[in-house]
Amino acid sequence: MAAGQCLLLLCMAASVVLQARAQPDSKGFITLDCGFTGETGYAGVGDTTVLPDNGEFTDNVGTSHNISAEYVTQSMAKSWYNVRSFAAGVRNCYTLRSLVSGLKYIVRARFKYGNYDGLDLHPVFDLYIGVNYWHTVNISRPEEVLIVEATVVVPDDFLQVCLVNTGAGTPFISGLDLRPLKKTLYPQVTAAQGLTLVDRINFGPTNESLIVRYPDDPHDRIWFTWVDTVTWAEISTTQTVQTLPVEDLYQAPSAVLQTAITPRNVSGNILLTWSSKPTPMDPSPGYIFILHFAELQALPAKAVRELRVNVNDKPWFNFDYTYNLSIEATSNATLPPFINAAEVFTVFPTTNLGTDSQDVSAITAIKAKYLVKKNWMGDPCAPKTMAWDRLTCSYGAVGSHPRITNVSLSSSGLNGDILSSFTNLTAVQYLDLSNNNLTGSIPDALSQLPLLTVLDLSGNQLNGSIPSGLLKRIQDGSMDLRYGNNPNLCTDVNSCQMHAKKNSKLALYIAAPAVLLVLIVSVTVLLICLRKPKKQVPLDTNEGSMHNSITPPNETSHVDSDSSLQRLESRHFTHKELQKITDNFQRVLGRGGFG
Numbered sequence: 001m002a003a004g005q006c007l008l009l010l011c012m013a014a015s016v017v018l019q020a021r022a023q024p025d026s027k028g029f030i031t032l033d034c035g036f037t038g039e040t041g042y043a044g045v046g047d048t049t050v051l052p053d054n055g056e057f058t059d060n061v062g063t064s065h066n067i068s069a070e071y072v073t074q075s076m077a078k079s080w081y082n083v084r085s086f087a088a089g090v091r092n093c094y095t096l097r098s099l100v101s102g103l104k105y106i107v108r109a110r111f112k113y114g115n116y117d118g119l120d121l122h123p124v125f126d127l128y129i130g131v132n133y134w135h136t137v138n139i140s141r142p143e144e145v146l147i148v149e150a151t152v153v154v155p156d157d158f159l160q161v162c163l164v165n166t167g168a169g170t171p172f173i174s175g176l177d178l179r180p181l182k183k184t185l186y187p188q189v190t191a192a193q194g195l196t197l198v199d200r201i202n203f204g205p206t207n208e209s210l211i212v213r214y215p216d217d218p219h220d221r222i223w224f225t226w227v228d229t230v231t232w233a234e235i236s237t238t239q240t241v242q243t244l245p246v247e248d249l250y251q252a253p254s255a256v257l258q259t260a261i262t263p264r265n266v267s268g269n270i271l272l273t274w275s276s277k278p279t280p281m282d283p284s285p286g287y288i289f290i291l292h293f294a295e296l297q298a299l300p301a302k303a304v305r306e307l308r309v310n311v312n313d314k315p316w317f318n319f320d321y322t323y324n325l326s327i328e329a330t331s332n333a334t335l336p337p338f339i340n341a342a343e344v345f346t347v348f349p350t351t352n353l354g355t356d357s358q359d360v361s362a363i364t365a366i367k368a369k370y371l372v373k374k375n376w377m378g379d380p381c382a383p384k385t386m387a388w389d390r391l392t393c394s395y396g397a398v399g400s401h402p403r404i405t406n407v408s409l410s411s412s413g414l415n416g417d418i419l420s421s422f423t424n425l426t427a428v429q430y431l432d433l434s435n436n437n438l439t440g441s442i443p444d445a446l447s448q449l450p451l452l453t454v455l456d457l458s459g460n461q462l463n464g465s466i467p468s469g470l471l472k473r474i475q476d477g478s479m480d481l482r483y484g485n486n487p488n489l490c491t492d493v494n495s496c497q498m499h500a501k502k503n504s505k506l507a508l509y510i511a512a513p514a515v516l517l518v519l520i521v522s523v524t525v526l527l528i529c530l531r532k533p534k535k536q537v538p539l540d541t542n543e544g545s546m547h548n549s550i551t552p553p554n555e556t557s558h559v560d561s562d563s564s565l566q567r568l569e570s571r572h573f574t575h576k577e578l579q580k581i582t583d584n585f586q587r588v589l590g591r592g593g594f595g
Contacts, residue, residue, distance in 0.1 A: 204259025
């Protein structure tokens with residue numbers, strides 16, 4: 001859009017619990033303190049909760065830092081104390097999920113360098129919303145605070161805000177906000193274009209530090225005050241300003257419409273000036289001005305307040321383009337002009353389309369399953385210069401989504417079974433999963449990929465048989481299947497049965513000698529035990545134990561060793577014991593050699 005082609009819109013009005021992680025709260029708000037790594041969030045404006053940045057929004061990439069203490073002030077909000085920086089990779093993204101597809105959202109990114117790295121640099125880098133360029137961040141002073149805001153239509157149930165390293169400094173971010181809008185608001189925002197905020201001004205208050213936002217503005221737009229008490233006089237009311245009974249396309253809050261300015265010189269005009277700053281990505285930015293008017297005074301009879309708004313359609317060049325917007329009374333007016341508030345936006349295109357949503361879901365699941373550690377951030381295929389490593393994409397006609405056609409993950413450390421998500425890459429032509437540690441069987445559903453011509457599964461630990469569907473594709477020449485170096489993989493059911501029989505015979509060959517060896521050892525041990533003599537229990541001196549040591553009549557005694565005899569010969573018996581042994585001296589035990 002040419003710089004001079006501006007659309008002027010007049011809006012007339014007569015009037016701390018942490019949410020589910022990475023989820024919008026009950027109002028649809030997401031407020032993120034980038035770089036803050038606490039376990040829980042903390043209270044924000046109104047009843048909002050500020051979420052910590054523990055890595056789930058960024059796939060655990062980036063580094064958290066505190067800004068230098070010399071740039072921390074007592075009045076500074078807590079959300080400015082930290083940053084997350086991204087020294088590695090060209091593109092790093094925050095992914096905000098659980099959104100409503102097709103709804104409009106305000107996206108707000110906040111930046112304060114604060115010399116967090118101690119290098120006293122002035123980083124410059126690009127911001128993208130999804131696959132579309134949004135803004136160039138240019139930090140000129142460590143204490144500078146920069147807020148970049150856009151209003152866009154979100155085409156999916158998630159939104160990615162990406163920081164792109166352009167070689168002029170390490171990208172960083174202090175905070176990120178997301179706020180939903182009704183579909184009817186800001187009709188200039190479409191699927192083809194978004195609006196980047198230049199200024200949002202609340203005229204009338206005399207306190208320069210006054211900021212109106214949520215809960216006074218239910219959409220949490222931030223309205224800053226513009227004060228010039230020398231040139232302008234204030235008009236205000238304490239009553240609630242009601243909008244006209246027609247569709248309000250902008251819904252400026254009553255707290256903003258309760259004040260206005262008018263020239264102190266009743267015959268004077270209100271002159272507003274904005275400067276345009278072209279960039280290499282947008283050399284001729286287009287602008288949209290939204291002016292808010294609400295009559296706050298009870299006009300006397302026959303009084304007329306009539307305005308004419310003039311815009312300089314031919315801006316002159318003086319290091320930048322300048323727009324002069326003049327609000328003046330018409331010749332019929334009896335009262336001077338006034339204004340309550342204004343919003344100024346630049347237009348940026350959102351016509352670049354991201355990768356096919358089914359492809360994105362599939363490759364994202366693959367990334368999560370196998371913990372792929374490559375430059376897999378943002379959209380897989382777009383922009384084309386930032387496509388993911390090891391992927392090849394096709395880019396069709398204008399208005400069509402890119403498709404993933406080649407996935408090469410050879411020697412990528414993949415573990416586990418082959419994820420079913422591979423079968424959802426319906427445009428893939430070449431799939432290389434070789435030289436990993438994949439296990440389990442080959443999914444037959446891979447044969448249903450209509451464009452797949454090369455499937456390389458060699459060098460893994462797959463087992464089972466090759467599915468019949470893949471065998472058929474091999475036979476008809478529509479697919480080149482590579483499956484070598486999978487020791488437990490067989491080509492069909494029959495070969496698997498033969499493989500099982502071979503394994504059974506091998507087990508028998510190994511088991512039979514082992515059983516024979518055990519049997520021989522057992523017999524040997526048994527024979528040794530049988531040949532070993534039993535030990536005689538010695539005679540006990542107690543009377544009650546005599547029957548255990550003396551063999552009863554008519555039985556063979558086993559006490560035949562020399563040591564046993566020696567023990568018996570040296571035994572001393574009492575008279576009572578001898579009487580019992582010899583049956584009262586009737587039984588002869590032996591005769592002496594000398595008597």
